[in-house]
Amino acid sequence: MTVQSPPPILDRLAELGTGGPPPSIDSIWIDGTARPADGGQTLVVEDPSTESVLANVSRGGAADVDAAAKSARAALDGSWATITPQARGNLLLALAQLIDDNADRLARLETLDVGKPLSQARSDMAGAAATLRYNAGAADKLEGISVPLGPDFVDFTELEPLGVTAHIMPWNYPLGMAMRSLAPALAAGCTAILKPAEQTPLTTLVLAELAVQAGIPAGVVNVVTGLGEEAGAALTEHPSVAGVTFTGSVETGRRVGAAAGGALKPAVLELGGKNPMIVFDDADLERAVESAIDGAFDNCGQVCSSVSRLLLHARIRAPFLERFVERASARRVAAGLDDADLGPLVSAAQHDKVIGHIESAIRDGARLCLGGGRPAGMDKGHFIAPTVFDEVNPSSPIAREETFGPVVTAFGFSDEAEALALANGLPYGLVAGIHTADIDRALRFARGLAAGSVWINGWFIGGVQAPTGGIKDSGFGRERGLAGIHNYLSIKNIGVQFHRQANAGDDASA
Ligand code: NAI
């Protein structure tokens, strides 16, 4: 009897949203194949544009994490260890090509799962492929150093893979965030267990399948779908996991960091922000408005680095806000597949959190300039219209906490010192931006701003080459760039002491 292999997961997922009943998908990827969760429990995956069920996936727990860890450990010591760094790089290039080849279907799937406009999902797919290529090129350039200890020694370092790494991911850029940490981990020679956010597991499943198709040995990329407090917590604590990379909320980040610390494993924590954009009165207003609009409303504001606080010099506050509100009100909101400017929020919970911030802002006396709730006529889907507040009470949650939705708050300032105090006055420190025509002021401010990234006269500046991450409550560690690969390397120092010969030096003349 021949065993029929199941149809590729991408073919099955490509059918989603075309009218059939939601399929049940075995989504625990271990050792190169998909299986159901131990115990058979499942999770519902929803389309936030329509609130309909897209699929059911496996709800993994501790037993699944344990199986994934065994698979990742075996691959780390076996097949993956025997491959040259250059060959590892080539496998990442092959995976990048497969992502490009399947970009349309992947983007559609990401759009269904997250709700984001199709063209934004397409650019996420291009970004995922670019991330693989950047890290692929680094795989055979991870060089140690030679250390000058003196005539009696040879001392050098080798960069070894950290081991089995855990990647706990958020829902805003599912494939993009998976790749941001997976690609450098693989380039470094690690094996990985991915835990996608429970809201958005679908493209990560395709990634696991494409990794196998690319020729990456089974067990190098494992996926456990499931809830944070079940699969995520088990992964953080598992003794075979050498390091954890997490992106998400401050609250969960504290929990993951504490668990990793308790188990003495390094963690990279990217925990979001309440990012200020400071606009001085000498700025090119048109340009500043343009970048603030993108910064505030891309991905429906569900971006760790989005613009959430506009700090406006008193002289330009009114004209800036007038133009900003005009531009924001022209942003079209629609289902992801309709490819407007904004899709829905990812889930009912996220929708309710954002509405909660809006309602408390109004209660606390803020002036609503635009939006403030569901766009007229859209009563299905987790939609919120672009929302702008001025005169916000500085102690209101909307002024202090990450909102993670299409909502911006404006504040005024009258001099540099006040702007800096406002910008740095919260516990977060991920991104801060400045618009000014004065280069001295821009660079002086860049030094003074408490943030992991400072963007001058633009927003979302960077890419896979530029390191990103936070200070203070925005977390620690840097991803992207060459710094991102070093999260997945361990330095080994090897020292050799020469045997002292009594007649050393005689040999040369002999
Ligand atoms: P979350 O931080 O709870 O979830 C992020 C990931 O962590 C998910 O994969 C989740 O399953 C996992 N997780 C949850 N509890 C865990 C635990 N105890 N141990 C290990 N893993 C665990 O974020 P959530 O609830 O989805 O969103 C809440 C807020 O977090 C958002 O409103 C937003 O403010 C922020 N957030 C920030 C992101 C960023 O890019 N920095 C991304 C997503 C959310």
Ligand code: MG
């Ligand atoms: Mg959660």
